[in-house]
Amino acid sequence: MSHPAAPTPDQAAPLDLFKALEAAVTAAHAGAAILQAYAHKRSELVIDLKARNDLVSQADREAEIAIIEVLRARTPQFGIVAEETGGTPSGPASWYIDPLDGTTNFVHAIPHYAVSIALVANQDCGVAFDDAKCEPGPVVGVIYDPCREEMFTCVRGVGAWLNSHRIQCSRTGSLADALLATGFPYSDMSFTDNYLPMLRDAMHGTRGVRRNGAAALDLAWVACGRFDGYWELRLKPWDIAAGTLLVREAGGLAFDPYERSPWPEHGDIVSGSPEIAKALHALIAPNLKH
Template structure:
């Protein structure tokens, strides 16, 4: 490889120990605000961003607390957050969803989470490793405050649930698999592609679940509760942390079109190697070609 093809170095290596600690602290700070509103949902100020796309003051205040913590501890990184936006910059960028599962939260359904991930950009180094050839999640935290389950992952080191190492299921066929998915709820432009996929999954798998929180779908795939997961129409902050959880649990998590280095476009397929491949084969006949 010629020197100009080498990934460009971006200064000092990213300290993964310091960044995972910052992410866990920030996740707890955000979750504390969510739970402070949990028994006062009727008092929440709720805005409608679009059809079936709601945001409450709980989302906004939790996001502010998370950003404050991350900026104080890692000012060198960019921030992209669901409610306040931002842009990727520097050697790495935080992707933040302060409340994944807002509709569940607002309806008192105890299935929602805080999701925080650090995406290292091509050319960045982590610990003492070589510069990354492409963008990749290197730190991931998904915290479910209702169950007090903290999912964490660090690039190259593994994934854990409340400090216990986790791994994807060993299920080898769709016939034996319980799958997770998410229905179109906001953007219905891809319903024509998705509905035949769902039809095939219902007829082939042991069961299909739709719980309404993508970050937890990925976390549950990482720890083997689900055997596989696919969804369309998501945002980068929905899947950034969960992508690393699955990968560090021995599974695969990829862009549905196998085009991007992680599912930044919001079309995701995840599972162990066998189920992930089977899902790709199941959805491929119904998937439009990318633009």
């Protein structure tokens, strides 16, 4: 396990990752409180259509405002990149915020959705680790499932937790014995013809495939061993930033199947234990559209 190392005199001071984690946990609770208040009065929700099958509700917007207020008050040095209000990375690191991952589930009263918050470090962030890597990517992650009261947290080089318990990816060694999760095309249908063969191969070559409709929770469930692997395409960085770090800190792999960047910032992701993630990548690779 690697730990943040002391900076040399010519380096910037390292980010205070534990202070950032505390802020993210507080912000996640603030956002979730709004979601759960609306969960009991869904008839009052104002729902808009951003794109085909891509919903945004009053709950999304208000939860995002509450999250941003907490993060700006506690960590004003960081940038904000949020699903509904936008933003661009700035400063040594930026918060990537999805106030309600699983909006369609939420709108349909399906109790499977989450708040997802990640601190993503820039190239010159001042964070150094024992492995000498200082590449950009998530360094703090929080995924909160308010329906189950499950708080997933992680810090780069330190580990991953579910509430107060340390978690790790499953030890399943064979794709034939693996339970996978995925997400179907729902708005952008341009890659459906490529995706369906992947799903077919996964159905034939594994123990089963689940589609629960919340990418952040799919990754959290990989990290705690409920799923053995997960893949999805055409997501947004805020959907998977926290989950990427969570899986990695739980001993697994989470990467861009096209190998374009150090973390899946383009929205395409394969994850799982090292054995399963590699086998899953090999399974879907013949049908990846470049």
